[in-house]
Amino acid sequence: MLNAIIPLLLDSLASAALIFFAAVGLTLVFSVLRVLNVAHGSLYSIGGYVAASACLFIASRQMNPYLSFVALLFSAVFVAAIFGPVVERSLVRWTYGKSEAVQILITFGLFLMLEDLQRMIFGVQSYYEDTPMRLLGTTNLSGVVYLNYQIVLIVMAVAVVVGLRFLIRHTRTGRLMTAVVADREMAQAVGIDTNRIFMLAFSLGVFLAALGGALATPTSGIAPGLGADTMVLAFAVAAIGGLGQIEGAAVASLIVGLARVLAIYVAPELDAVAPYAAMLVVLLIRPYGLFGSTSVRRV
Amino acid sequence: MRTILAAAGILVIAALPLVAPWLQFVLTLAVAKGFAALGVAVLLRAGLISIGHAMFFAASAYGVTFLARLGVNDFAVLLAVSVLAAAAVGAIVGSFLVRYRAIFFAMLNLAVSMVFYALCAKLYGVTGGTDGMPVPIPTIFGISLGEAAFKQVLFYVSLMLIVIVGAAVHRYLDSPLGHALSAVHTNEIRLEYLGIPVWAVLLIAYVISAALAGLGGAIAGFAIGRVVPDFAFWTASGHLVLVAVLGGIGGVPGAFIGAFFLELLHSAAVTVTDAWNLVVGAALIIVIMFLPRGFYGFFEREKASAL
Amino acid sequence: MKPAILETKDIHVAFNGVKAADGVNLRVGEGEFLAVIGPNGSGKTTLLNICTGYIKPQSGRVCLEGKDITRLGPRAIARRGVARAFQIPQLFSDQRVIDNMMLALAAKDGLWSAIRPLETEARHQEATRLLELVGLADDAKRISRTLPEGHRKLLDIAVAMALKPRLLLLDEPTSGVSVLERFPLMEALMAALRQARITALFVEHDMEVVARYANRVLVWNAGQIMAEGRPDDVFSDARVLERVVGVA
Structure with a gap:
C-alpha cells in the first residue's frame, strides 16, 4: 500500500515543484505590475535553452560536471539580467494603466518574437542534457527507486516560497513592493520610486521563469513549443491560486501536480486535460481563484 | 463611398487568383481567418478579449468531418450545420462565461479552449488524435466536383459570404443590441439602470461571435482538407485576436483587411525570411503603440477628426 | 393623502x-x-x-x-x-449624445431587434425633443466624453427621462x-x-x-x-x- 502511495506522492510533489516554478513568476509580476505577461512561458523556455547549452558546453570541455549545477543557476540570472530590465522598460512599462486587452496583446507580440528568436538561436532540435540529474543518482527505498533530483526540485520549490516570503515581509525592497501592490498611487505620492520597483519585480519574475526552465531541463529536456505549453500551464496554476497570490500558486501547483499524476496513473489520456479541467472547475466556482479577492465597483 | 471601396476590394481579391492561381488557397484561408477574427472583434467591442475562439473555429471544422462520416455530403448542409454547431457550443459556453469580465473572461475562454484542445489531441478514437481527420470534398447541390473545381467554388462562395454575412453583422452592430454591446464596455451600471440585461446582450454577442468563428473554421477545414487539434491551440486564438486588432475593431471591414493583409504578407515574407512570427509580433506591438485603431483606422481617421 | x-x-x-x-x-x-x-x-x-x-x-x-x-x-x-440620474453622470462616453438617448429609448421599447437600426425617425425625434428640453440639442452629434461636466449631468438626466x-x-x-x-x-x-x-x-x-x-x-x-x-x-x-x- 505504502509502496504504491509514496512514489505517487513523490511524483506529484516533484511535478508540483516544476509547475510552481513556471507559475510563481507570472503571479508575482501580476501582483506588483498588474500585467499578465503572456510571454512568460517563453522566458521559461529560454532559461531552459541557456541552461542546456551551458551544461553541454561544460560537458564538451570536460570540465568538472558539478559545475552544471552552478550553470543552472547562472543561466537564470543571465536571462533575467538580459531580458528583465529591457523588456520592462521598452514594452511592459508602456502598458501600465492601459486595458487588459492591450497588455495581453503587447505581451503576445513579445511572445511571438521570442518564439522565433529561440528558433533562430537554438534551432528546432530537442535538447537533452541530464548531467545534473545523473550526478545526483538514485535512492533505493524498500524496492522503489527514486531520483534524487526530484527531491532537489521539491526542496528548491520550498526554498523559493520561503525566500519570497522573506523578501516580501522582511526586506526594504519587499516592503516597498507590498506598498506598491496595496496602493500604487499612494506609493508614488509618498515618494517610492515605483518604476524601480516595477523593474525589479519584473526581473525577479523573469528570473523565476528562467530558473524553472533551467531546473526542468535535466528531467524533461527542451523542445520547440515548450514556451507555449508552459504559458497556459502557468496561466492555469496562477488562476487557480488567484492571480497575484504567491501562496495560492503554491497550493494550486500541488493540486495540479496531484491531478496530473493521478491522471497518469488512472487515465493517461487525460493527463494534459487535468490542469485545465481543474482551472475550469475552480474558476467557475471561485472566479478570482482560491486565494484571490476582488474589489467591487461603486456608484 | 465606403461601400464602393469595399466592393472594389472584393472584386480585386476575386480577380487575384486569375493572375496568380496559387493565391487562391492563401486568400481562402484569409477569408476563413477574417470571419473568425470578426467574431473576436464583435466581443472586443464590449471590451471582452477572448483567447479561446480558436475552439469554435476547430469545433466547426470537426463538425464537418463528423457529419461527413455520418453520410452528409452536401456542401451547404455541412456548412450550415457545422456553423450552427459552433453557435450551440457558443451558447453553452457563453452562458457560463458572460458573467466574467476583463482578464477572467480571457482566462476562462483560454481554459475552456485548452480542455477542448487536449481532448481533441487525446481522444484518438473520436478525433484521430494529433493527426486529426481528413475533411472530404463535398458535393454541391448534388453535383460532385473534382478537388480543384471545388476549391475554386469554395473561394468564390466565401467571398460571397463576406458580403452577405458582413452586411448582416454590420446591421447587427448598428442595431439597439449592437449599440448596447458597445455600451457594456463603457458603462454597465447605466445599462442595468436602463433595464437592459447585460448578460443577454453579451450572450447574443457571444453566440454570434462563436458562429462567425465556426464559419471561418468550416471554410478553413474545406480549404486545407484536414482538421487537427492545433486549430484550437491557444496561440491560434491569440492570432485571431491579433488579426482583429491589426485590422481595427471599428467595423466589419477591419477583420478582413487584417486577415488579407497578414496572409498576403505571410506568403510574401516566407520567400525572404522564416522569422515570420518575429515580423508579426513586432508589427502587432507597433500597431498597438502607434495605430490604436488598427489599419482600418486609417480610413476612418478623417471622419473621427471632423467631430 | x-x-x-x-x-x-x-x-x-x-x-x-x-x-x-x-x-x-x-x-x-x-x-x-x-x-x-x-x-x-x-x-x-x-x-x-x-x-x-x-x-x-x-x-x-x-x-x-x-x-x-x-x-x-x-x-x-x-x-x-423607476429611473435614476446619478451624482456622477453614468454615460456611454464613447458614443454620441444622441445615441445615448436613443439607446435609452430603445431599452424602453425595442431592444430586441438585432436587424433594424438603432436610429429610427421616431426615436430620433423623441431624443431630440428631450435634448432640447435640457438644452443639449446642439451637442447631439458630439461624443459624450467630450461634453463639459455640467452638460454630462444634463445628458444623464435626459437619459433617465427617456425611460418615461x-x-x-x-x-x-x-x-x-x-x-x-x-x-x-x-x-x-x-x-x-x-x-x-x-x-x-x-x-x-x-x-x-x-x-x-x-x-x-x-x-x-x-x-x-x-x-x-x-x-x-x-x-x-x-x-x-x-x-x-x-x-x-
Missing part, C-alpha cells in the same frame, strides 16, 4: 458598523416632488442605492406601488418604472451645472415632469433650488430622517438650520 408610489419600511443598512440607514420609513406620494437634504456623508446616495436595488438592505422592505421590490436588482426595478419613468430619482441634479443654467434647467425639468406626470425624489445641496421647487423636504442625518415637511416649515426648524443649512 395621495397614494404612495414608493415606500420604505424600517430600512437598516450598515457598512462595517457605520449606519447608513437606521430604521428609515420613507413615503413618496404620487405626483410629489420630494427633496432630500442633509450633510455630506449622511447616506443620501445610499438611500437612492437602496431604492433602486443596487444595495440590499440588511432588514426592512422597499415597496413600489404596494409591491415588495426589496430583493429586486436595478434592472428589474428600472423595468418597473413613473418615478424619477435625481442625485444632485444641479451640482456641476453652472449657476446661470441652474434655474432654467429646473424650470424645464419641472415642466417636463408635470407634463409627463412623473413623480420625483431628488437629493439636493442647493437650498434655493429646494426651497423653490420641492413640495416636501426630508432632512436626512446620520442614517435617519431628522425632519420632514413643507420647505418653509423645515427651513424654520432650528435643529435643521444648525445641522444642514449651516451658517448659510
Whole structure:
C-alpha cells in the first residue's frame, strides 16, 4: 500500500515543484505590475535553452560536471539580467494603466518574437542534457527507486516560497513592493520610486521563469513549443491560486501536480486535460481563484 | 463611398487568383481567418478579449468531418450545420462565461479552449488524435466536383459570404443590441439602470461571435482538407485576436483587411525570411503603440477628426 | 393623502458598523416632488442605492406601488418604472449624445431587434425633443466624453427621462451645472415632469433650488430622517438650520 502511495506522492510533489516554478513568476509580476505577461512561458523556455547549452558546453570541455549545477543557476540570472530590465522598460512599462486587452496583446507580440528568436538561436532540435540529474543518482527505498533530483526540485520549490516570503515581509525592497501592490498611487505620492520597483519585480519574475526552465531541463529536456505549453500551464496554476497570490500558486501547483499524476496513473489520456479541467472547475466556482479577492465597483 | 471601396476590394481579391492561381488557397484561408477574427472583434467591442475562439473555429471544422462520416455530403448542409454547431457550443459556453469580465473572461475562454484542445489531441478514437481527420470534398447541390473545381467554388462562395454575412453583422452592430454591446464596455451600471440585461446582450454577442468563428473554421477545414487539434491551440486564438486588432475593431471591414493583409504578407515574407512570427509580433506591438485603431483606422481617421 | 408610489419600511443598512440607514420609513406620494437634504456623508446616495436595488438592505422592505421590490436588482426595478440620474453622470462616453438617448429609448421599447437600426425617425425625434428640453440639442452629434461636466449631468438626466419613468430619482441634479443654467434647467425639468406626470425624489445641496421647487423636504442625518415637511416649515426648524443649512 505504502509502496504504491509514496512514489505517487513523490511524483506529484516533484511535478508540483516544476509547475510552481513556471507559475510563481507570472503571479508575482501580476501582483506588483498588474500585467499578465503572456510571454512568460517563453522566458521559461529560454532559461531552459541557456541552461542546456551551458551544461553541454561544460560537458564538451570536460570540465568538472558539478559545475552544471552552478550553470543552472547562472543561466537564470543571465536571462533575467538580459531580458528583465529591457523588456520592462521598452514594452511592459508602456502598458501600465492601459486595458487588459492591450497588455495581453503587447505581451503576445513579445511572445511571438521570442518564439522565433529561440528558433533562430537554438534551432528546432530537442535538447537533452541530464548531467545534473545523473550526478545526483538514485535512492533505493524498500524496492522503489527514486531520483534524487526530484527531491532537489521539491526542496528548491520550498526554498523559493520561503525566500519570497522573506523578501516580501522582511526586506526594504519587499516592503516597498507590498506598498506598491496595496496602493500604487499612494506609493508614488509618498515618494517610492515605483518604476524601480516595477523593474525589479519584473526581473525577479523573469528570473523565476528562467530558473524553472533551467531546473526542468535535466528531467524533461527542451523542445520547440515548450514556451507555449508552459504559458497556459502557468496561466492555469496562477488562476487557480488567484492571480497575484504567491501562496495560492503554491497550493494550486500541488493540486495540479496531484491531478496530473493521478491522471497518469488512472487515465493517461487525460493527463494534459487535468490542469485545465481543474482551472475550469475552480474558476467557475471561485472566479478570482482560491486565494484571490476582488474589489467591487461603486456608484 | 465606403461601400464602393469595399466592393472594389472584393472584386480585386476575386480577380487575384486569375493572375496568380496559387493565391487562391492563401486568400481562402484569409477569408476563413477574417470571419473568425470578426467574431473576436464583435466581443472586443464590449471590451471582452477572448483567447479561446480558436475552439469554435476547430469545433466547426470537426463538425464537418463528423457529419461527413455520418453520410452528409452536401456542401451547404455541412456548412450550415457545422456553423450552427459552433453557435450551440457558443451558447453553452457563453452562458457560463458572460458573467466574467476583463482578464477572467480571457482566462476562462483560454481554459475552456485548452480542455477542448487536449481532448481533441487525446481522444484518438473520436478525433484521430494529433493527426486529426481528413475533411472530404463535398458535393454541391448534388453535383460532385473534382478537388480543384471545388476549391475554386469554395473561394468564390466565401467571398460571397463576406458580403452577405458582413452586411448582416454590420446591421447587427448598428442595431439597439449592437449599440448596447458597445455600451457594456463603457458603462454597465447605466445599462442595468436602463433595464437592459447585460448578460443577454453579451450572450447574443457571444453566440454570434462563436458562429462567425465556426464559419471561418468550416471554410478553413474545406480549404486545407484536414482538421487537427492545433486549430484550437491557444496561440491560434491569440492570432485571431491579433488579426482583429491589426485590422481595427471599428467595423466589419477591419477583420478582413487584417486577415488579407497578414496572409498576403505571410506568403510574401516566407520567400525572404522564416522569422515570420518575429515580423508579426513586432508589427502587432507597433500597431498597438502607434495605430490604436488598427489599419482600418486609417480610413476612418478623417471622419473621427471632423467631430 | 395621495397614494404612495414608493415606500420604505424600517430600512437598516450598515457598512462595517457605520449606519447608513437606521430604521428609515420613507413615503413618496404620487405626483410629489420630494427633496432630500442633509450633510455630506449622511447616506443620501445610499438611500437612492437602496431604492433602486443596487444595495440590499440588511432588514426592512422597499415597496413600489404596494409591491415588495426589496430583493429586486436595478434592472428589474428600472423595468418597473423607476429611473435614476446619478451624482456622477453614468454615460456611454464613447458614443454620441444622441445615441445615448436613443439607446435609452430603445431599452424602453425595442431592444430586441438585432436587424433594424438603432436610429429610427421616431426615436430620433423623441431624443431630440428631450435634448432640447435640457438644452443639449446642439451637442447631439458630439461624443459624450467630450461634453463639459455640467452638460454630462444634463445628458444623464435626459437619459433617465427617456425611460418615461413613473418615478424619477435625481442625485444632485444641479451640482456641476453652472449657476446661470441652474434655474432654467429646473424650470424645464419641472415642466417636463408635470407634463409627463412623473413623480420625483431628488437629493439636493442647493437650498434655493429646494426651497423653490420641492413640495416636501426630508432632512436626512446620520442614517435617519431628522425632519420632514413643507420647505418653509423645515427651513424654520432650528435643529435643521444648525445641522444642514449651516451658517448659510
